[in-house]
Amino acid sequence: MTFTDKNGKELLFILSPNTLPEPVRNEISNLWSVLEAFVPDVVAQGDHVSAQEGFHAFHFCEYNKYAEKGYGAPSDVHHYDLKGNKYQRQLYVSNDVKKYPDLFQGLAKGLEDTSDYINNRLKTLIPESYDRHNEYLKILPLGGNILSPPFTGMVVNIGVATDAHRDDGDEEYCVVCPFGRHRKGEIVIYELKLVIEVQIFFIFAFLSRNLTHFNLEFEGNRGSVVLQSDRTIKGFAEDRNGWGHTMDEEKD
Numbered sequence: 001m002t003f004t005d006k007n008g009k010e011l012l013f014i015l016s017p018n019t020l021p022e023p024v025r026n027e028i029s030n031l032w033s034v035l036e037a038f039v040p041d042v043v044a045q046g047d048h049v050s051a052q053e054g055f056h057a058f059h060f061c062e063y064n065k066y067a068e069k070g071y072g073a074p075s076d077v078h079h080y081d082l083k084g085n086k087y088q089r090q091l092y093v094s095n096d097v098k099k100y101p102d103l104f105q106g107l108a109k110g111l112e113d114t115s116d117y118i119n120n121r122l123k124t125l126i127p128e129s130y131d132r133h134n135e136y137l138k139i140l141p142l143g144g145n146i147l148s149p150p151f152t153g154m155v156v157n158i159g160v161a162t163d164a165h166r167d168d169g170d171e172e173y174c175v176v177c178p179f180g181r182h183r184k185g186e187i188v189i190y191e192l193k194l195v196i197e198v199q200i201f202f203i204f205a206f207l208s209r210n211l212t213h214f215n216l217e218f219e220g221n222r223g224s225v226v227l228q229s230d231r232t233i234k235g236f237a238e239d240r241n242g243w244g245h246t247m248d249e250e251k252d
């Protein structure tokens with residue numbers, strides 16, 4: 001099911017559980033067990049949450065938004081000789097990647113079929129923004145993307161009920177896969193006047209920086225996997241965060 005604005009721009013896709021391949025269903029069904037295996041203390045924190053109580057989120061992401069930019073820097077001086085945060089001029093990974101490596105690998109491995117499925121669906125649903133974004137991903141440094149394309153970030157929320165928000169840092173579409181056995185916890189998308197009752201195996205893709213969204217209180221075990229990309233990554237792809245002129249000299 002697709003929701004568009006008055007110009008035909010796609011705002012929200014709801015991928016039907018009926019067409020979800022069996023391996024993807026199995027992976028989503030197993031997510032709670034994966035978390036229990038690696039972070040039992042976090043999973044045991046309760047099964048009923050309101051937005052005011054907070055929730056736990058693991059961030060496995062590459063970021064570029066805080067990288068120091070080189071616009072206006074002299075091209076005849078090596079950037080290491082310039083004052084500033086010389087080790088923070090390109091992309092970096094979030095702390096949880098280093099703090100919870102086994103959980104990260106377990107989740108990445110446990111979501112391989114799901115990642116492939118979402119990747120293929122987005123390629124079909126939003127071909128233009130998909131291709132544009134993947135051009136940026138090809139240029140990532142330090143071994144490239146830590147996740148499967150087309151995303152640079154995976155956030156795993158446990159016991160999640162959020163306040164209303166937009167994700168200003170997201171590049172276009174983010175994907176949300178709710179999981180766990182729960183009641184209520186509906187997803188609300190304010191501008192579309194939608195309150196969506198979330199059944200297991202629903203997957204949502206939407207413009208998270210344009211649409212105000214949140215989810216309601218729930219009962220039971222509720223988690224979500226959010227796949228997104230840092231929209232400032234294109235700044236590295238296009239001109240290496242403004243350090244391109246310095247990096248060109250390094251090649252000589």
Ligand SMILES: [Fe+2]
Binds near residue numbers: 166167208213
């Ligand atoms: Fe969000």
